[in-house]
Amino acid sequence: MTDEKSLEGWAPEIPDAATLAEVVDRAFDYRGDVTVMLDDGRELVGYLFNRTRDVAEPFVQMFERENAGPSRVPYARIRAIRFTGRDTAAGNSYAAWLRSREAAKAASSSPGA
Amino acid sequence: MSVPLSQMWTVATYVLGQKLRGHTRYPLVLMLEPLFRCNLACAGCGKIQYPGHVLRKHLTVEQCLAAVEECGAPMVSIPGGEPLMYPEIGPLVKALVARRKYVYLCTNAILLKEKLQAGLFTPSKYLSFSVHMDGLREEHDEAVCRDGVFDQAVEGIKEALRRGFRVTTNTTLFDNASPIRMQMFFDEMMDLGVEGMMLSPGYSYSKAPDQEHFLRRQKTNELFAKMLANPKKRWKFNQSPLFLQFLMGKQDFECTPWGNPTYNLFGWQRPCYLLQEGYATTFKELMQTTRWEEYGRKSGNEKCQDCMVHCGHEPTAVNHTFSSWRGFRDTVAATVTGRL
Ligand code: SF4
Ligand code: SF4
Numbered sequence: 001m002t003d004e005k006s007l008e009g010w011a012p013e014i015p016d017a018a019t020l021a022e023v024v025d026r027a028f029d030y031r032g033d034v035t036v037m038l039d040d041g042r043e044l045v046g047y048l049f050n051r052t053r054d055v056a057e058p059f060v061q062m063f064e065r066e067n068a069g070p071s072r073v074p075y076a077r078i079r080a081i082r083f084t085g086r087d088t089a090a091g092n093s094y095a096a097w098l099r100s101r102e103a104a105k106a107a108s109s110s111p112g113a
Numbered sequence: 114m115s116v117p118l119s120q121m122w123t124v125a126t127y128v129l130g131q132k133l134r135g136h137t138r139y140p141l142v143l144m145l146e147p148l149f150r151c152n153l154a155c156a157g158c159g160k161i162q163y164p165g166h167v168l169r170k171h172l173t174v175e176q177c178l179a180a181v182e183e184c185g186a187p188m189v190s191i192p193g194g195e196p197l198m199y200p201e202i203g204p205l206v207k208a209l210v211a212r213r214k215y216v217y218l219c220t221n222a223i224l225l226k227e228k229l230q231a232g233l234f235t236p237s238k239y240l241s242f243s244v245h246m247d248g249l250r251e252e253h254d255e256a257v258c259r260d261g262v263f264d265q266a267v268e269g270i271k272e273a274l275r276r277g278f279r280v281t282t283n284t285t286l287f288d289n290a291s292p293i294r295m296q297m298f299f300d301e302m303m304d305l306g307v308e309g310m311m312l313s314p315g316y317s318y319s320k321a322p323d324q325e326h327f328l329r330r331q332k333t334n335e336l337f338a339k340m341l342a343n344p345k346k347r348w349k350f351n352q353s354p355l356f357l358q359f360l361m362g363k364q365d366f367e368c369t370p371w372g373n374p375t376y377n378l379f380g381w382q383r384p385c386y387l388l389q390e391g392y393a394t395t396f397k398e399l400m401q402t403t404r405w406e407e408y409g410r411k412s413g414n415e416k417c418q419d420c421m422v423h424c425g426h427e428p429t430a431v432n433h434t435f436s437s438w439r440g441f442r443d444t445v446a447a448t449v450t451g452r453l
Contacts (some may be wrong), residue, residue: 018448028391033163047167049379050392054402061392063378065166088162100156 006090008032010083024051024060033065033085039077045084046071098106115281115309115349119238120188120215127187128435138371138400140186141428142217146377147172147205151195151283153221155257157315159387160194165372170378178208180376183396190373191241197224203233210239217243219283223262225269229276241279241351243311244270248284249298252409254287267305274306281351283311288332294430299348309351312337313423314360316387329419334362346451352423354447355440356430360421361453364430368409368417372428383407386424388416390423 007030014020027034027048036044046064058075124141131139134393148171151161181189191208196202197220209216222244232241247256250263273280282302286295299421302310337360351356358364368385375382380392380400385408393399409425410417433440447453 033164047164049167052391061172061379063167065164085164088164089159 007083008085008087008090012081014078014080017075020075020078021053021058024048024075024078027051027081027083028060028089030083031083031089032083032087035082036060036062036073036078037080037082038073039079044071044073047085048081101107115351117238123187123213123215124431125408125435128431132435138405140184140371140374140396141431142188142190142373142424143179143181143186144186144373144375144424145189145191146193146375147177147191147196147199147201149195149378150198151193151221152198152223153195153257153259155264160192167378171199171201172378174205174208177205177376178212179380180346180396181209181212181214184374184376186214186374188215189219190219192219195221197228202228206234206240210235210237212447213239216240217281218244219243220269221245221257221262222266222269225266226272229269229272229278234278236277236279238279241281241308242270242273243281243283244283244307246282246298246302247286248290249294249301252290252294252298270305270307280307281309281311282307283313285313285315286336287315287317288329290336290340291353292336295340298390299345303347303349306432307349309349311350311352311423312357312360314421316420316422330421331362333360333421337361341453342453344451348451353427353434353444353451355428355433355444356423357453358443358447359426360432363453364433366426366429366433367418367424369428369432370408370425371400371403372432373424386421387420417447 007026012019012023013022028051030048033046034048036048038044044062044064046062046069048060048062050061051072052059060073060075060078061070062073063069064071149161149163150168154161176365193199196218199205206218208217216239218240220242221243225244226240228234244267246263246267247253253263254260270280299310317329337357341357341361355364359366370385373386374396375386380394381396382389383391383393383399383403384405393402407412408410408417410420434444435441
């Protein structure tokens with residue numbers, strides 16, 4: 001888990017296949033629900049847990065919030081991805097933990113603490 | 114070392130069988146995660162951060178058993194999340210024991226006493242509770258971010274031992290650990306009567322330059338070398354002595370990411386228990402389509418540079434035991450003398 005800024009609320013434009021692949025990768029790393037907008041106007045809301053790129057027809061897999069799932073969606077059918085759910089990993093990285101430990105230690109060892 | 118002879122024999126014959134068949138990549142321990150839900154929220158834990166609807170899901174017993182069959186490893190470790198929160202944990206463990214799999218049920222033990230009193234489990238040489246213990250009371254409660262958990266775990270351990278179960282502990286150490294306090298911890302666990310202890314350094318990943326990676330590995334070596342320099346005869350470790358020597362800087366091992374494959378709600382995790390770079394639908398697909406050459410320290414993958422964790426390197430240590438006379442001799446010597 002990295003300690004980068006959260007993508008919560010992100011709604012990127014997807015003008016081409018290269019950008020789509022990149023946004024799918026970000027959605028795959030994201031620890032919150034996303035909304036996947038399909039070419040037929042449907043919207044799938046759920047957790048995107050996998051993406052398979054090295055096949056003839058690349059696809060993502062999701063656990064939708066309202067279905068038992070998992071469901072499978074080809075990249076070719078995706079028009080947009082919105083990072084709509086809460087990022088459950090935000091502020092919970094190992095690096096953030098180390099920082100808070102160090103801060104707590106510094107506070108408890110400072111004079112007058 | 115404290116692994117029972119029957120288990121050692123099972124592992125030895127399995128590994129030798131794989132070698133005789135010319136298999137260079139084979140699984141040793143299946144990491145079976147039936148759910149991600151947990152009753153703790155330990156700092157730095159990357160296993161539990163999912164939306165609520167994912168945390169409420171779990172694998173069925175049938176899915177778990179199909180994964181076990183597919184994988185074929187002689188040992189099954191059940192981490193999580195917290196496996197004692199899995200509603201089917203009793204039937205799952207029973208089915209695994211019936212298949213003569215050596216099961217390590219990895220638990221924070223908050224619910225252990227209650228589940229044992231409810232009669233969920235039967236003692237067996239195939240079943241060990243592997244209790245998460247990150248040090249003495251102060252260190253453990255700090256690591257799990259809740260006071261009183263150490264005492265609850267000790268209660269659980271005592272209850273399990275009283276009922277005749279095998280109990281081990283598993284401890285994750287970061288390089289700020291105190292060797293002296295850890296030695297006191299080993300004494301305390303042995304006083305409790307656990308069968309053995311398992312140690313692993315924690316996993317940390319940072320985009321640090323090479324020199325820092327080297328220093329981090331050196332720090333891990335120093336910590337383990339100090340802690341285990343003169344191991345007391347009574348300290349029992351439920352793991353390969355060569356892996357402990359690796360942590361002390363006395364062996365140089367590469368990672369074997371396929372050694373402890375992970376199966377969970379999402380499928381077969383690539384490439385290892387720690388990194389989530391994608392999922393395969395079948396075990397065969399995992400083994401055949403993962404680009405294994407992209408992982409491990411020699412690959413140059415920056416995520417692997419600091420990593421010395423048990424799930425990637427203990428299988429290497431076990432394989433080393435059966436790959437050369439030196440490996441075999443070193444393992445036997447450490448097992449017989451207790452010296453590392
Ligand atoms: S007990 Fe284990 S799974 Fe639960 S939060 Fe702690 S480290 Fe994570
Ligand atoms: S070195 Fe560590 S992070 Fe890299 S593949 Fe092995 S176990 Fe995973």
